[in-house]
Amino acid sequence: MPVIKPFAILMLLLGLAFAANTPSLAQAPDAELSTLVDALGPGSFKDRTAAIDALTQTGDPRVVPVFETLAAGDLYMVKTSGKVVFIAKSGAEQALTDPVTNADLDTAAKSDLDKVKVNNSLRRTLRTAIGQLTLLSPNDSVRLAAAQSILRDADPDSLELLESAIANETDPTIKATMITARAIIILKLDATSLEQKRAAVPLVAAIGGRDALAQLSAALASAPDELKLTIQSNIDGLARDQAAWDVAQNVWYGISLGSVLLLAAIGLAITFGVMGVINMAHGEMVMLGAYTTFAVQETIRQNAPGLFDYSLAIALPLAFLITALVGIAIERGVIRWLYGRALETLLATWGISLILQQAVRSLFGPTNRQVGNPTWMSGGFELGGISITYSRLWIVVFAAVIFFALLLVLKRTALGLQMRAVTQNRRMASAMGIRTPFVDAMTFGLGSGIAGLAGVALSQIDNVSPNLGQGYIIDSFMVVVFGGVGNLWGTLVGAMTLGIANKFLEPYAGAVLGKIIILVLIILFIQRRPRGLFALKGRSIEA
Amino acid sequence: MITQAIFRAIDRKAIWLVSILLLVAVAVPAANLIIPPGQFGHIPVYLVTLFGKYLTYAMLALALDLVWGYCGILSLGHGAFFALGGYAMGMYLMRQVGDRGVYANPDLPDFMVFLNWQELPWYWLGFDNFWFACAMVMLVPGTLAFIFGFLAFRSRVTGVYLSIMTQAMTYALLLAFFRNDMGFGGNNGLTDFKEILGASVQADTTRAALFAATAVGLAISVLICSTIVNSKLGKVMIAVRDAESRTRFLGYRVEYVKLFAFTVSAVIAGVAGALYVPQIGIINPGEFAPANSIEVVIWTAVGGRGTIIGPIIGAVLVNVGKSYFTGAFPEIWLFALGALFVVTTLFLPKGIVGLIGQYRTMTTRREQHQRPEPTEHKPASDVQPKPAE
Numbered sequence: 001m002p003v004i005k006p007f008a009i010l011m012l013l014l015g016l017a018f019a020a021n022t023p024s025l026a027q028a029p030d031a032e033l034s035t036l037v038d039a040l041g042p043g044s045f046k047d048r049t050a051a052i053d054a055l056t057q058t059g060d061p062r063v064v065p066v067f068e069t070l071a072a073g074d075l076y077m078v079k080t081s082g083k084v085v086f087i088a089k090s091g092a093e094q095a096l097t098d099p100v101t102n103a104d105l106d107t108a109a110k111s112d113l114d115k116v117k118v119n120n121s122l123r124r125t126l127r128t129a130i131g132q133l134t135l136l137s138p139n140d141s142v143r144l145a146a147a148q149s150i151l152r153d154a155d156p157d158s159l160e161l162l163e164s165a166i167a168n169e170t171d172p173t174i175k176a177t178m179i180t181a182r183a184i185i186i187l188k189l190d191a192t193s194l195e196q197k198r199a200a201v202p203l204v205a206a207i208g209g210r211d212a213l214a215q216l217s218a219a220l221a222s223a224p225d226e227l228k229l230t231i232q233s234n235i236d237g238l239a240r241d242q243a244a245w246d247v248a249q250n251v252w253y254g255i256s257l258g259s260v261l262l263l264a265a266i267g268l269a270i271t272f273g274v275m276g277v278i279n280m281a282h283g284e285m286v287m288l289g290a291y292t293t294f295a296v297q298e299t300i301r302q303n304a305p306g307l308f309d310y311s312l313a314i315a316l317p318l319a320f321l322i323t324a325l326v327g328i329a330i331e332r333g334v335i336r337w338l339y340g341r342a343l344e345t346l347l348a349t350w351g352i353s354l355i356l357q358q359a360v361r362s363l364f365g366p367t368n369r370q371v372g373n374p375t376w377m378s379g380g381f382e383l384g385g386i387s388i389t390y391s392r393l394w395i396v397v398f399a400a401v402i403f404f405a406l407l408l409v410l411k412r413t414a415l416g417l418q419m420r421a422v423t424q425n426r427r428m429a430s431a432m433g434i435r436t437p438f439v440d441a442m443t444f445g446l447g448s449g450i451a452g453l454a455g456v457a458l459s460q461i462d463n464v465s466p467n468l469g470q471g472y473i474i475d476s477f478m479v480v481v482f483g484g485v486g487n488l489w490g491t492l493v494g495a496m497t498l499g500i501a502n503k504f505l506e507p508y509a510g511a512v513l514g515k516i517i518i519l520v521l522i523i524l525f526i527q528r529r530p531r532g533l534f535a536l537k538g539r540s541i542e543a
Numbered sequence: 544m545i546t547q548a549i550f551r552a553i554d555r556k557a558i559w560l561v562s563i564l565l566l567v568a569v570a571v572p573a574a575n576l577i578i579p580p581g582q583f584g585h586i587p588v589y590l591v592t593l594f595g596k597y598l599t600y601a602m603l604a605l606a607l608d609l610v611w612g613y614c615g616i617l618s619l620g621h622g623a624f625f626a627l628g629g630y631a632m633g634m635y636l637m638r639q640v641g642d643r644g645v646y647a648n649p650d651l652p653d654f655m656v657f658l659n660w661q662e663l664p665w666y667w668l669g670f671d672n673f674w675f676a677c678a679m680v681m682l683v684p685g686t687l688a689f690i691f692g693f694l695a696f697r698s699r700v701t702g703v704y705l706s707i708m709t710q711a712m713t714y715a716l717l718l719a720f721f722r723n724d725m726g727f728g729g730n731n732g733l734t735d736f737k738e739i740l741g742a743s744v745q746a747d748t749t750r751a752a753l754f755a756a757t758a759v760g761l762a763i764s765v766l767i768c769s770t771i772v773n774s775k776l777g778k779v780m781i782a783v784r785d786a787e788s789r790t791r792f793l794g795y796r797v798e799y800v801k802l803f804a805f806t807v808s809a810v811i812a813g814v815a816g817a818l819y820v821p822q823i824g825i826i827n828p829g830e831f832a833p834a835n836s837i838e839v840v841i842w843t844a845v846g847g848r849g850t851i852i853g854p855i856i857g858a859v860l861v862n863v864g865k866s867y868f869t870g871a872f873p874e875i876w877l878f879a880l881g882a883l884f885v886v887t888t889l890f891l892p893k894g895i896v897g898l899i900g901q902y903r904t905m906t907t908r909r910e911q912h913q914r915p916e917p918t919e920h921k922p923a924s925d926v927q928p929k930p931a932e
Contacts, residue, residue, distance in 0.1 A: 278703045337889055342703045343617040344888040347844065350837050351884020358877035474714050474833065477707045512718050519715035523691075523708055527698040 289455020327448025
């Protein structure tokens, strides 16, 4: 090993000299490159080093994947032709790909292939060569990616390479990334001088966030005493920032959880508020909505895979219709016979929920079903120190849209007016000519339909199983009871309060204990305000 | 005059019921132990245990009936009191295992050794004593019910709000008992019991004795409940059920009446749980599941709430059905249970016992006009859509 290292540095210098001489690293012709790649196959490790050297000198970006595959030990040579290839398993055979042109070649049995062998010194050579091809590539984005990868790994071996790359770099952004990477490596190495390290500390701290904190904490242990104070103060500063971001992150998680609760509870709030009916089958409406999404996606997968990104748009109206119809059927079939007997309604709807669960279990099976995320809902982004996934973001947006749409329905439509009238005084509303049975059926349909919409949204973040609804039912009740009945704003405040409180308790108490504390707090809260945060006033409420 | 006669009749019914239960308590164990296997009349031990389980369920249903059927409080958390009583008994049984556990630790139950606990938590102290455990079986559920009820009834949390709160209570306990750090065995609960009062829990004689104890326990519960509901306090309870505000305006302290019923009911449920655990051989957090508590409600409803015998009939019938269906047609069971909820609430508001009453009033229609229904506030025929107030 000690013999190899100077050799690698020599290689690097050779390469650097070459790179400096030929600033415009043009692509080599395919045939020429193929010959060079094929030279990797036969011979000893020494021959292979020479072949790597020759490939590095072409400066061709297509060499990088070849080197990476070789370093991973996945490069193969066809025994008969001596051609070096990429392989991928394809049935019993291996599918071959040309490393230079990326063209598909024949398939071959594994026994017809020879692995191109690598050892540690060759790997080091390869790493240097890859760094040289990337860090010193004429292509800006390649250089940036290479700098970022070094920033992540902070491999001390790449320090020399990085130094030369910084010297040659003209782009300020890339240069800054490289300098930060260098600073991290300097802090890591024992050999670097105190001055270098002192200069490196603020650079590392400037990265910000957990990464910088971790780097500095690691450096603190091995740092010379003179530097410890500087590092420590930087760590403290970072930790303060981090704490602030953590709060922000928790708020975001809380809002996200609150939106989920809001979606699950808002339909319940309507049926409970208007009709005084506890719908225990509400969770199953959510479940039906989720299964509608699953069915829509399955149909699309089989018939029109291109439409997959629109699957949710198709599922939304369908889920609303299906669950609204089921809801109206339940209301007309069972609940209307039980008005005035709230406790019996609770039991009957619980029975309906069992039937619906078992029906779905019989139809779709008891296991979790896979509901895919459309491309516009997968992934995420960073906002300062907060990481936000698109699926959560869309659910927050969706919950807000549903909430305000519902508010609009209640305040601006004839049905909404009638619903509010029935909520406030059923008999008087009836006396004014409102068909209360019709309003009841429509209300129940609306509440159920919204549960179905919630199901479409929840299918994106939760397991779609027959028990999906059960998981939400108690939480939804808590939101409605906490927020107060007959007031959508109460539901909103209730959902957000519970969501955020839950997420803030979680780090201190753990997820389960946090939830228990919330439940106990609600039970105590209800003692103070038996009708929730925003209670309807008036005698009509007292049953 | 007429009502007095009816109450005397109910009382006589209760005496009959107690006598039958005491007879069962003697006859079934005898049929199991004395009549040799294979001979006519022998009851195999698994049936003894199975019916012992049903009788504990009947006790639980009776406890629920006391608050729901007579006092109008629909508790969706009675499973929690049942499970707490069960845990108290389970802790005693756990301590009786002694050093015969897998880890052979004389003091700590296996799961504590497994979790690297060094000493017994304070709340486990004393549970090696049977009588202390028995006291806890009643005290723990009773205290919880008292505190919960005191807070809830004082601030007039009623109706569905109270139901949801009781459900939240059992759900919170479910989550709590799932935690390993609680010191109650977490997910697995307490199991692998060896002996109770020095007798092996596996032995036929012990199982027969446990059955007898359960039947006697149920008989005592029937006595307690019928005494309460036939007393003046019982009449106030029924008044609270049928017209809470009116009762309050008449000067009764409604919250104390409710609190009394709720606490007594929780204690009975706790005892039922304590009798359940040694027969089943395990207690785990699953007993706290809200779904379990709601199932208890349907036993009571099917049998007939507001009667003493109804919940007992309901619990045994529904559970025999459950045992049969989950064995023979597992897919159909939930459909059947769900349908049972719907059908009972729609068509059988008084349950099976009420059905017999309905039949009787049909045959003697004239009598119906003269006899008011003291135990049911709404006539069964009242299925007209009626607006909520």
